Amino acid sequence: MTVIRGKAVPLMVQGTHSDSGKSIFVTALCRIFANEGMAVAPFKSQNMALNSYITNDGLEIGRAQGIQAEAAGVEASVHMNPILIKPSGDMKSQIVLHGKPYRNMKAMAYRQEFYEKGLQAISESFSILANEYDCIVIEGAGSPAEINLNDRELVNMRLARLVDAPVILVGDIDRGGVFASLVGTLQLLPEEDRHRVKGVVINKFRGDVALLQPGLDWFEEYTGVPVLGVIPYLSNLEIDGEDSLILDQYSNGGTNDEGDIDIAVIAHPTFSNFTDIDPLRLEIDCNIRFVKKASQLGNPDMIILPGTKNTAYAMQYIEDTGLAERIVKLAEKGTYVFGICGGFQMLGEEIHDPEEVESEVTKMEGLKLLPVVTEMKAEKKTVVSKGYSDCLDNGSSPLKGYEVHMGHADVLQPIKHFAILNGEKEGCCTDGGKVIGTYLHNVFHNDDFRRNYLNGIRAAKGLPAIERTLHIEELKAKEYERLAEHVKQHINMKKVYELIKRG
Structure with missing residues (x-):
């Protein structure tokens, strides 16, 4: 497999499941890196959402990537989300390719017929961004351990291998079972992909982190993967999210x-x-x-x-x-x-x-x-x-x-x-x-x-x-700063920067 390279250093964020907090964590990293003077771009190869964002040149992408671009202080581009899937409610979805409607497709047809075309579009868009920015913060989708889908997936470990990106895995402790979901995800990954995970983040924590510490120590010893931080739940954050988060x-x-x-x-x-x-x-x-x-x-x-x-x-x-x-x-x-x-x-x-x-x-x-x-x-x-x-x-x-x-x-x-x-x-x-x-x-x-x-x-x-x-x-500008400062306080940013330097 040919690895896509450019001047930009890639860093990928994946999650143990949907709504684990990937989008918000990527938004925070984009703001943190931008505040450090880096030219940073978000990237999500394939997004499924009804909440879209229109770029200045009139092209449609997922709203999360538009918000992440705002946090990074750069103009949103269709290359930050080359494939957008918009469910239509009749067992079909509209496929938006490079910002424009491609066709309506059912899930099986999309999986069987669109894979190669999608991979080409993703490669083209990432290559363009890789030559324009210093760093690209990539967001995965769902879970990388969907074993029934992984042979033709376009958004998690297949992409990480394509661009040779280190991966940070995010788990949501607010739902419970965070150690089981983190360990289970790692164990279901092929060895090559498991070694690509360079750290985990536990998100939406409520309580005394001292009570969690024995679990963190056990996790690091059991898996060999470092815990980069535990992010406390941040209430009343007024930053646009994905559809299901807004409904909450x-x-x-x-x-x-x-x-x-x-x-x-x-x-x-x-x-x-x-x-x-x-x-x-x-x-x-x-x-x-x-x-x-x-x-x-x-x-x-x-x-x-x-x-x-x-x-x-x-x-x-x-x-x-x-x-x-x-x-x-x-x-x-x-x-x-x-x-x-x-x-x-x-x-x-x-x-x-x-x-x-x-x-x-x-x-x-x-x-x-x-x-x-x-x-x-x-x-x-x-x-x-x-x-x-x-x-x-x-x-x-x-x-x-x-x-x-x-x-x-x-x-x-x-x-x-x-x-x-x-x-x-x-x-x-x-x-x-x-x-x-x-x-x-x-x-x-x-x-x-x-x-x-x-x-x-x-x-x-x-x-x-x-x-x-x-x-x-x-209000939005203040919230981007509040989020960035919150994440910086609870994440080992030194280790995050090491991941970028290694890249």
Whole structure:
């Protein structure tokens, strides 16, 4: 096997299972190395996620790699995540190759037919990064000990061998059984790969590390692999994560029972781009609830229909659960309704998919709250968008975000647009913001617009306006630094730097 080399030194982070904390640990390393003056890039050869990130040149990658690039202080590139798999909810996934849709494939077809093409794409992207940066921090996926998949995997030890990277293995102690999972993973690896693991990290620890020390000593003696550190659980970390991690933040009912504004998010099974909601969760006057059926909806002040990878499937779900009828009745009574991307499409009259781009459902009625008909197109629109919104009664606000969608919305009758983005009218808005539909993701990350919109709801409730206090970009920068300092305090960085020097 030919090993890919370049000026960049590779360091790989793998985990004992999904959600072990690999993404956040890679984010921390990227920030630490960048603060030391290194030109560092993240890399994940293959990511499966519905939470995507659009690069400045309009290409789609996994959101985790975009966030890691931000932490490293470099511009996100499609080469940082050459393969993105987006599950569509019908036993298929859309394969995004080098930032653009390749085709929809079932798992077995992907495994059998895509392997060589995927390996080529990964090799090309890594080679480009290896000649541009000083260090590449690589993130694996799932577990390297999936023995039923390892003969054709593209993201763990196969990649480590391809680029000759030392591996740090991360285990999550919060789930329990961390020593069993670490030892079991090592024992299931072939000898060549086992020797490639140069250290382990125990993540999400709660308690007195002195009580853990006998286990650490035993592990090092039993396996011969050093423990590089034990990272305590870091609470309230406001850094975008992968989809399932974001859901955990909303798993116990509302986020703020004392909030003046009750916001219900329709949590259909193909919910995507979860981080669109996060800034609202951080506002002092908002209570966010995830709603899966009509009996949970109640009488919120605002309803959000979030994005989805399969609009027809999501629409069918809210019909079957009784949510659709209830949403329409609440909107007619004055409840604010906000649809983002697929949620915008669901607010319209009809959804057409004659070429079965997203699903086998070729036509479906929407909620009919906006005079819009959506037709799915084979060509996906991915673009970074900037402009402003002037549809609210309390003033105009600058906007920036990104669009990523297969559908095109045709407006059937004159209606106020939501925004001017990249010089063109975008979205729909009724009654000064009562019903809004837009393709713009990250719309609530815009501080002025978010506060103006919420103050409109406050005014409708007879409550006084609140001045803007939350600044998302400043908060993110502080959180990257907080994470980096936290990891530095609990990891033997001297040994980590030794791994890089050996490389």
